[in-house]
Amino acid sequence: MRIFIGLMTLLLLLSGCSSKTEDSLIDRFEKNKTAYRHLQKTEKVQLYDHNVTKAFLTATYLYPSGTKLGKEKTEEQFVVGIYLEEEPSNRLGKAYRLTLDGNKPKSIQPLGKESPYLEGLPFVTEWNSYYLVTFPYTPCQRFSVTFESSNYGKKEMSFSKVAKYVEDNKAI
Incomplete structure (x- = not known):
C-alpha cells in the first residue's frame, strides 16, 4: 500500500511540474511569435x-x-x-x-x-x-x-x- 501511495504521489508531482513548464513555454512563444x-x-x-x-x-x-x-x-x-x-x-x-x-x-x-x-x-x-x-x-x-x-x-x-x-x- 505504501508503494502504491508513493508512486501516485510521485506521478502527481511530475505531472504538475511538466504542465506548468509546458504552459509557460507556450505562453512565451505566443507572446514572441512575431519576433520568431x-x-x-x-x-x-x-x-x-x-x-x-x-x-x-x-x-x-x-x-x-x-x-x-x-x-x-x-x-x-x-x-x-x-x-x-x-x-x-x-x-x-x-x-x-x-x-x-x-x-x-x-x-x-x-x-x-x-x-x-x-x-x-x-x-x-x-x-x-x-x-x-x-x-x-x-x-x-x-x-x-x-x-x-x-x-x-x-x-x-x-x-x-x-x-x-x-x-x-x-x-x-
Missing part, C-alpha cells in the same frame, strides 16, 4: 579591418507571409540596422552601399527608435541606426543583398521568399 517570424527572415554581416569590426549590419526582409510569388508585390522592403564604428551618425552613404542582386535601392528612409517597423524585430539596439530600405521588385525566389564598403570589402546576405531550407518545388 521576423527572425527567420533576418540576416547579419560584419565588415572587418584586421579582425576589428568596422561595420555591423542586420537586415530583416519584410515579405508578407501568404503572398503568392509574383503577385501583389511591386517592391522588396527591408528593415536595416547598421552600426558603423567610424561614423558617429551610423549612416549609409558613399562609403557604405547596399544592393539587391546588383540593383541600387529605390529609397532609404531613416526610422526613429519608436517606429512601428521596429516592433517585434530581433536585434534592435540603442547604438544602431535603422532604415526602411526599398528595392525594385525581383521575381526570383532566392536573392542576395550585398553590403559593401570602399574600405573594407563586401559581404552578401541570402534571402528567400520561401523557406530557405525547403526545396524549390515545396513552397510553404
Whole structure:
C-alpha cells in the first residue's frame, strides 16, 4: 500500500511540474511569435579591418507571409540596422552601399527608435541606426543583398521568399 501511495504521489508531482513548464513555454512563444517570424527572415554581416569590426549590419526582409510569388508585390522592403564604428551618425552613404542582386535601392528612409517597423524585430539596439530600405521588385525566389564598403570589402546576405531550407518545388 505504501508503494502504491508513493508512486501516485510521485506521478502527481511530475505531472504538475511538466504542465506548468509546458504552459509557460507556450505562453512565451505566443507572446514572441512575431519576433520568431521576423527572425527567420533576418540576416547579419560584419565588415572587418584586421579582425576589428568596422561595420555591423542586420537586415530583416519584410515579405508578407501568404503572398503568392509574383503577385501583389511591386517592391522588396527591408528593415536595416547598421552600426558603423567610424561614423558617429551610423549612416549609409558613399562609403557604405547596399544592393539587391546588383540593383541600387529605390529609397532609404531613416526610422526613429519608436517606429512601428521596429516592433517585434530581433536585434534592435540603442547604438544602431535603422532604415526602411526599398528595392525594385525581383521575381526570383532566392536573392542576395550585398553590403559593401570602399574600405573594407563586401559581404552578401541570402534571402528567400520561401523557406530557405525547403526545396524549390515545396513552397510553404
